[in-house]
Amino acid sequence: MAKLMQAVVKPHTAPGAEIREVQVPEFGRNDVLVGVRIASICGTDLHIYEWDRWAQARIHPPLIPGHEFCGEVVAFGEEVTTVKEGDFVSAEMHVACGKCLQCRTGEAHICQNVSIIGVDSNGAFAEYVVIPESNIWKLDPAIPQEYASILDPLGNAVHSVLAGEVVGKTVAITGCGPIGLFAIAVARAAGAAQVFAIEVNHHRRRIAAQMKADWVLDPASDDVPSAIFERTSGLGADIVLEMAGHPQAIRTAFDVVRRGGRISLLGLTSKPVSLNFSEDIIFKGITIQGINGRRMYQTWYEMTALLKAGKLDLRPAITDRIAMKDFSIAMERLKAGEASKILVYPNGTR
Numbered sequence: 001m002a003k004l005m006q007a008v009v010k011p012h013t014a015p016g017a018e019i020r021e022v023q024v025p026e027f028g029r030n031d032v033l034v035g036v037r038i039a040s041i042c043g044t045d046l047h048i049y050e051w052d053r054w055a056q057a058r059i060h061p062p063l064i065p066g067h068e069f070c071g072e073v074v075a076f077g078e079e080v081t082t083v084k085e086g087d088f089v090s091a092e093m094h095v096a097c098g099k100c101l102q103c104r105t106g107e108a109h110i111c112q113n114v115s116i117i118g119v120d121s122n123g124a125f126a127e128y129v130v131i132p133e134s135n136i137w138k139l140d141p142a143i144p145q146e147y148a149s150i151l152d153p154l155g156n157a158v159h160s161v162l163a164g165e166v167v168g169k170t171v172a173i174t175g176c177g178p179i180g181l182f183a184i185a186v187a188r189a190a191g192a193a194q195v196f197a198i199e200v201n202h203h204r205r206r207i208a209a210q211m212k213a214d215w216v217l218d219p220a221s222d223d224v225p226s227a228i229f230e231r232t233s234g235l236g237a238d239i240v241l242e243m244a245g246h247p248q249a250i251r252t253a254f255d256v257v258r259r260g261g262r263i264s265l266l267g268l269t270s271k272p273v274s275l276n277f278s279e280d281i282i283f284k285g286i287t288i289q290g291i292n293g294r295r296m297y298q299t300w301y302e303m304t305a306l307l308k309a310g311k312l313d314l315r316p317a318i319t320d321r322i323a324m325k326d327f328s329i330a331m332e333r334l335k336a337g338e339a340s341k342i343l344v345y346p347n348g349t350r
Contacts, residue, residue: 007126038149066125067118070148155294157182167191172237175244189311210316
């Protein structure tokens, strides 16, 4: 096997990234070396690329980013027992400690000491990546490779949608980035009666319609609360999935949720948000959930079952397919709001 590989490297504490030739990573006794077939770009990767305030506080270059991928097992440590060479795999990139209260009570997805591959250690924008055996997720070859490369964000959508009863419910989604778009498909597959997609970006609204949202609303020009109340007999949405993290989107979520409804918050805010607890929460009797990542590994079983059953059509959300050498072009398309999910091929496009 080659000793060198091509990778996207964040070399310095400054904006940008470079394509570099680096050493193929070494792996330990309990690790799996995976040859990356497809990786995909996340909003977190854009934060790292732009070197914003969050990245400056969290990232320690040099780093190979990338935490969404699929590939095949190339080699593994002597204590690995659950995979063989050639297995088709993805991975949960949140590495839990296994020792804290959360890990020991079935909530490893909110581990106190979590480390994220592609954020805290070298990730998947490379020809090879090293994954602990415990985090490897073996895949049915029937699952398309493109879908297999986006299981991380799809898992966020599945976790958000299935965090409560969905069948026969009205679902409103604020923010139609890739996870919001995936949530449309998951909500439909889970039996939602109506799905409202709320998004300011024209490109994303168009994709939301292709994902078969029943109603696509522009908060910049539409009276979103009135539209939702009109189509729900004056009740409001049973479930609101907040995917944007923008203060106005959060305000909209609390405005449109019905009394006794559920708000699941996944979008990350950049600053504190003001709420009237009496009017927005207590008097309405709503349930508010914080959604972080994927439940390990309940969410993985759920989304795998949905994919194997052919319940999810995610194709409209995949807008770009690029060779890894064109990584900077992909970043510019994301910054301009011209792309949704971008797939990265280490050895060139399909």
